[in-house]
Amino acid sequence: MVGLAALLLLPLTLAAAPGARASDPLRILVYGDSITQGSTGDYTWRYFLDRHLRDAGVPFDLVGPRRGLHHLPEGADDDLDYAEPGFDTDHAAVWGQKLTAPVADLGDLAADHTPDVVIALIGLNDLVWNHVTPEALAERWRAEVAEVRAASPAADVVLVQVPQTWYADVPAYNAELVALSAELDGPAARVVTTALPDFDRRTDTWDGTHPTASGDLKIAEAVEAALYLAGVAPPAGMTPVVQNGPRTASSLTAEAGVGQVSLSWHDVPGVTTEWLERRDVSSGGAWDRYPLDFPAGTTSWTAAAVDGHRWEFRLRPAKGTAVSADVTSPVVSVVPGPPPAPSTAAPVVGPPLGPVGPVRARSPRRDRVRTSAPAVPTATGYRLLVAPVRSCRRHPRASAFRPAGHDRRSPSATVRARARALWVRWYAVRDGVAGPLAAASSACTRVR
Structure with missing residues (x-):
C-alpha cells in the first residue's frame, strides 16, 4: 500500500462510476456497528466525513436504510439527537451488528442502494462476543466484497481498521484487512484499507469502546485519507478543533x-x-x-x-x-437562611445531627448486599450511597459513590451489586439535609 506521505505527491483525478455523469453525486454507503452508528448526543465520524466532503466541494450522497442513533438508555435505533444534526445522516450501521451475523446483508444493501463507494467499519463484535478468529473474518470479507461487486461492479470498498487495539485479536484482524485489500484491489474497482488512527482509550472513547468527538474525528480522518488513495476524494484539509463531552447542558x-x-x-x-x-x-x-x-x-x-x-x-x-x-x-x-421568625416565638433548632456508624455490610447471597447501622438521634431519614469496586483494599473516591434509591426511614437496606465488592456509605438526614460523615459511616464487603 502506498504511504500517505507519498500519496500527497501524486496527482489526483476524481473518477466517476461507469455510466454515471460527472455531475452525479458520489453515492457512499457507510456500513458498520455501534462505532459508526453512534448513540444519543454523538457527532459520529459520519458527520466529520460529511463536513470534509462538503468543504472540499465533492458532490456526494450518503445512502442507506437508517438515519438515527442508538438511543440511550432505552436502546431504540431511531434517535435523531445528534450533537450536530445538519448533515446527511443516511447510513447502514446498527448497534451490536456483526459481520458474521448481520442485521442487514451487505450484498443486499449494495443491490438496493447502488453505491459508488462502500465504507465499512465492523468486526469488533465478532471478535469480542462471538470469538470469531481474524482469519475467519478475512474469509468472510472476501465473500462480502464479491457480493458487493456482483451488485455494483464498479464500487470501491474502504475497509476501516478497528481502532480499539486494546481488545484481543484486533491487531491481528487489522493486519488481515491490510493483506486482504492488497489482494483484492484492482484498477476498475478499488479495495483499500485505512491507516490505523492513533487512538487513546482514555480520551478517544467514553466507555472504553465507543468514540468521543476526538475519536470520531480520528476515524473520519483515516477514512478521508483512504478515499484519497482510492481516487474518489481530495486529501483532508485542516483538522477542526473538537471538544469531548455532551454539547447540551441541563437547566x-x-x-x-x-x-x-x-x-x-x-x-x-x-x-x-x-x-x-x-x-x-x-x-x-x-x-x-x-x-x-x-x-x-x-x-x-x-x-x-x-x-x-x-x-x-x-x-x-x-x-x-x-x-x-x-x-x-x-x-x-x-442565599439560604431561615424565614422571618413569627412574632410570637423564635424558631426551634434541634441538636446537631451526628454521623451514622458503625456501618455493617455483608453479602448473604449472589448479587446482593445487606447493610445496616444504628439509628441516629434526631434523624428523620437515612441516605444510602454505594460504590462498586474490584476489592475492598482501597477506599474509593467520594465521586465514585452513587445514591442507592430514595431516602429511607431506617439505616437498613438490601441492594443488588454486580461487582466483586461493594462499598456502602450511610448519611443521617433531617428535614432533607444530610449530616456529617465519620470513618465508621462506610463499610465494604465482597459480593458473592
Whole structure:
C-alpha cells in the first residue's frame, strides 16, 4: 500500500462510476456497528466525513436504510439527537451488528442502494462476543466484497481498521484487512484499507469502546485519507478543533432553605452523569466539585450550605468518562437562611445531627448486599450511597459513590451489586439535609 506521505505527491483525478455523469453525486454507503452508528448526543465520524466532503466541494450522497442513533438508555435505533444534526445522516450501521451475523446483508444493501463507494467499519463484535478468529473474518470479507461487486461492479470498498487495539485479536484482524485489500484491489474497482488512527482509550472513547468527538474525528480522518488513495476524494484539509463531552447542558433551579439549598434539573439526551459544582461567593471560595455525581434519572438533590452566605451552583454534563470542559448549565445563585421568625416565638433548632456508624455490610447471597447501622438521634431519614469496586483494599473516591434509591426511614437496606465488592456509605438526614460523615459511616464487603 502506498504511504500517505507519498500519496500527497501524486496527482489526483476524481473518477466517476461507469455510466454515471460527472455531475452525479458520489453515492457512499457507510456500513458498520455501534462505532459508526453512534448513540444519543454523538457527532459520529459520519458527520466529520460529511463536513470534509462538503468543504472540499465533492458532490456526494450518503445512502442507506437508517438515519438515527442508538438511543440511550432505552436502546431504540431511531434517535435523531445528534450533537450536530445538519448533515446527511443516511447510513447502514446498527448497534451490536456483526459481520458474521448481520442485521442487514451487505450484498443486499449494495443491490438496493447502488453505491459508488462502500465504507465499512465492523468486526469488533465478532471478535469480542462471538470469538470469531481474524482469519475467519478475512474469509468472510472476501465473500462480502464479491457480493458487493456482483451488485455494483464498479464500487470501491474502504475497509476501516478497528481502532480499539486494546481488545484481543484486533491487531491481528487489522493486519488481515491490510493483506486482504492488497489482494483484492484492482484498477476498475478499488479495495483499500485505512491507516490505523492513533487512538487513546482514555480520551478517544467514553466507555472504553465507543468514540468521543476526538475519536470520531480520528476515524473520519483515516477514512478521508483512504478515499484519497482510492481516487474518489481530495486529501483532508485542516483538522477542526473538537471538544469531548455532551454539547447540551441541563437547566438548574435552586430553592433556599435553612442551612440547605434544594436543587432540581432535568435529564438531557446523551448525558449519563451530571457533575454538581458549587462555590461560596460570600467567603471568596473557588468553584469545587460536589463529592457526589448524579446518574441520569436523578434530577434533584438537597445540599447543606451556610446560612446568610451567597452560594452559586452549576451542572457539568458527562457521557461516561467524557466530561464537558466547555459546557455547563446556567449558574444559579441563592442565599439560604431561615424565614422571618413569627412574632410570637423564635424558631426551634434541634441538636446537631451526628454521623451514622458503625456501618455493617455483608453479602448473604449472589448479587446482593445487606447493610445496616444504628439509628441516629434526631434523624428523620437515612441516605444510602454505594460504590462498586474490584476489592475492598482501597477506599474509593467520594465521586465514585452513587445514591442507592430514595431516602429511607431506617439505616437498613438490601441492594443488588454486580461487582466483586461493594462499598456502602450511610448519611443521617433531617428535614432533607444530610449530616456529617465519620470513618465508621462506610463499610465494604465482597459480593458473592
